[in-house]
């Protein structure tokens with residue numbers, strides 16, 4: 001199957017999951033996760049109408065962006081690339097310039113750096129806070145107990161806007177195993193929304209990947225991050 005075919009299949013599955021959950025399909029964005037895949041494949045997805053993408057490394061996108069520019073020309077400016085991988089504070093400057101959104105912020109330190117770059121450009125950078133709900137050592141993100149304090153500090157930064165939360169659940173063979181994590185993230189969002197009412201609307205919940213996005217949509221996801229389902233395996 002071509003990338004265009006994969007995309008239309010995933011879009012249909014998103015629509016079906018929305019229908020099942022009684023949600024409007026326009027509430028759920030599809031992010032194409034292109035990490036490790038060559039720029040030719042991003043170009044193919046872009047030509048099939050995909051504009052929202054995710055990469056997990058700052059430098060990988062910097063390299064690919066130049067190559068993508070030679071493939072699709074000035075339209076590269078229309079590619080909305082988000083960083084979905086852990087960001088170290090020493091790379092925050094570069095990241096703030098290279099990405100349209102940072103979806104895995106997990107410290108005040110990183111947020112402060114993003115804010116100072118963004119403030120210079122006069123733009124407001126949208127960010128998501130990554131929440132760690134799984135006990136797995138390899139997972140990044142803030143624990144639930146730290147969220148309220150961190151949000152309170154980040155609210156002071158005018159150069160970034162916290163749009164919501166993202167999470168990566170512990171891997172389970174059965175997709176139903178992911179449901180409690182998705183439900184938990186939504187409950188946390190609702191709790192933070194009432195705690196910061198008026199200051200933070202927190203409309204975005206980035207959750208769900210190739211194998212479990214339908215469940216994530218049922219639990220309120222507004223952005224599903226699909227890699228394998230669009231581009232095939234990462235080898």
Ligand SMILES: *Cc1c(COP(=O)(O)O)cnc(C)c1O
Nearest residue numbers: 033056084209210225226227228
């Ligand atoms: C790689 C990655 C994805 C995509 O995973 P697939 O299973 O290939 O769909 C989604 N989210 C994050 C944070 C990733 O690193």
